[in-house]
Amino acid sequence: MTEVIGVDLGGTAIKLGRFTQDGKCLQSLSVPTPQPAYPDATIDTMVYAIEKLAPGMVDISAIGVGTPGPADAVGRVAKIAINLEGWIDIPVATLIQSRTGIPTIVGNDGNCAGLGENWLGAGRYYRNSVLLTLGTGVGGAVFINGALFTGHAGSAGELGLITFEPQGHPCKSGNNGSLEQFLSGQAIRRMTGKEPKELGIMAAAGDRDALEFWNNYGRNLGIGLTSIIYMLTPEVAIIGGGISASARYFLPAAKQEIDRRVMAVSRPGFQLIEAELGNQAGIAGAAKLAWEMLARQAAKSTNY
Structure with missing residues (x-):
């Protein structure tokens, strides 16, 4: 075989x-x-x-x-x-x-990760989608009409490196205030002194500070996705990576932010969902x- x-x-x-x-x-x-x-x-x-x-x-x-x-x-x-x-x-x-x-x-x-989800996971039901992997850094993948889009040089789809705050924390990419500097595991440790998993456990126990952190995290995710949605009008945004283990605490705030910021005509039927494959993606x-x-x-x- x-x-x-x-x-x-x-x-x-x-x-x-x-x-x-x-x-x-x-x-x-x-x-x-x-x-x-x-x-x-x-x-x-x-x-x-x-x-x-x-x-x-x-x-x-x-x-x-x-x-x-x-x-x-x-x-x-x-x-x-x-x-x-x-x-x-x-x-x-x-x-x-x-x-x-x-x-x-x-x-x-x-x-x-996007190919994995598009083949066997949450992306298999859609032809136009984006994936964000929230982990040590923030990665991305873009699918247009069922095909992975990588651009003419193979390097398109670096969604975590888009500018979020022009005067923000320096990024190793050379950018300042990239989305990665607000959503990655490294950023969470820098901002809170805690591991993402620890903050997830605290939120599960009802800790108000942790719940407030994840709510703000979700707002930032939604704001970052706003630009991506306006550019690509995907059917779905799939959220994966290790930090997505706490998605229940931040996806509602992200969706609320998207609904507030993106015109309905640019998000017909849009869905914001969790990846399915976990570490296998x-x-x-x-x-x-x-x-x-x-x-x-x-x-x-x-x-x-």
Whole structure:
């Protein structure tokens, strides 16, 4: 049986899964990301984990890798990963392919999460959608008429890097006050001194300060989504990533803000919903990236 491997590179963990063409995850694995996550050590760890997941690469036809930042248009190079050390123009696909002997493709991790949700999760019912991943950073994915939109150079869809407050906290992207500086796990720690999970537990216990924090967080999310909705008029915005575990405490405020700020004509039937795949979204999407690469290769060989 032919399978592919999806790899999701995160700031704290590298997650992997073996997937069939119909989306079944046969086996998964997670290993710690090296700290600091310099490219050489991280590639070594990814290759080690891939070989552990699929000894001898038996039945593996392709590998897809999601990295936290834009990739080039052909899926060979991780152009930058602003929250990892030293990640500028790293030929991830070539490095992994040369070590494993398996065709490899690389993509943005937000796009991969979107592909996963669009394939197997909350996005499968919609043709025009956006996804925001709220985690260490804030990633995004845009789907137009059922297709992932990455722009002419492969780097479109960085929704977390849009300007939210022009004079706000500096972002590693070079921007100031990006949406990521208000919604990411790093931003939450900077603003509150607490972990997002801790604030979720406090809110569940009825802590008024935590509930007020999440309400304000939701308002900021809604304001950020306002610009995105006006630009793209999606049917749905899907909210994923680790911070979405507390979505019940902030999505109502976000929806209220959107309803107040976006004209009804720009949001007919608009929905704001939680992602369905949780931590599996990234590896599922990376696997989908691999399957799409194989399909393109097959079509090209048929045309010849």
